[in-house]
Amino acid sequence: MGAFLRVARAVEQEAANVPLPPGQVAGLVLDAVLNRLHPVSVPERSGRHKAAGAVLVLAGAGITGWAVWERRRETAGIFQLGHPEGLVTTGPYAASRHPMYLGWWMIHAGVAVSRGSAWPVVTMPAGMLVEHLGALWEESMLRQRFGEAYADYERDVPRYIGSPARLMRTSFQMARRPTPAATAIDDENRSEPVDENAPKGTHMSNPAAKNAAT
Numbered sequence: 001m002g003a004f005l006r007v008a009r010a011v012e013q014e015a016a017n018v019p020l021p022p023g024q025v026a027g028l029v030l031d032a033v034l035n036r037l038h039p040v041s042v043p044e045r046s047g048r049h050k051a052a053g054a055v056l057v058l059a060g061a062g063i064t065g066w067a068v069w070e071r072r073r074e075t076a077g078i079f080q081l082g083h084p085e086g087l088v089t090t091g092p093y094a095a096s097r098h099p100m101y102l103g104w105w106m107i108h109a110g111v112a113v114s115r116g117s118a119w120p121v122v123t124m125p126a127g128m129l130v131e132h133l134g135a136l137w138e139e140s141m142l143r144q145r146f147g148e149a150y151a152d153y154e155r156d157v158p159r160y161i162g163s164p165a166r167l168m169r170t171s172f173q174m175a176r177r178p179t180p181a182a183t184a185i186d187d188e189n190r191s192e193p194v195d196e197n198a199p200k201g202t203h204m205s206n207p208a209a210k211n212a213a214t
């Protein structure tokens with residue numbers, strides 16, 4: 001029973017870290033319902049529409065997944081999507097302050113193009129408005145928490161769509177920087193007292209830190 005509860009808690013924690021913006025999720029569900037009750041199709045739909053839709057969905061999912069991975073990479077403690085440990089400005093965050101929203105908008109648009117449904121012309125902007133209001137609230141919280149650092153970030157990076165060149169340049173530069181988790185482990189190892197009487201070559205760091213690094 002104890003093992004089952006631990007697994008259930010782990011699954012619950014991971015589920016809480018899946019980005020599901022309510023506007024787009026509700027919009028996709030409403031699209032499907034409306035399309036079944038009263039289909040409104042885009043004229044001259046072809047296989048190219050399906051292919052273009054699939055590309056948009058994959059690109060949007062890739063951006064969203066990359067943003068979550070970058071947030072995890074920049075977290076030294078327990079990862080909580082809704083409670084950032086620090087200000088992340090690398091990866092997709094180098095080009096957009098809200099890449100997960102951007103990714104989900106691409107997913108919604110891709111599903112619409114692939115299905116050939118006209119309903120997302122109504123539901124998608126409504127969902128985007130909901131998420132835009134959420135983004136404004138998030139930014140006010142981040143300003144309070146990170147102060148001048150977030151103000152500088154706002155000046156340098158647009159809210160939704162930025163320069164791909166800056167994204168690639170910043171990502172390449174930051175990929176070579178140690179992550180907070182690796183830095184924390186390294187600092188812990190350096191802070192441990194060393195037994196000078198131990199034979200040369202036998203000094204070892206904290207085994208728990210070694211396990212955390214793997």
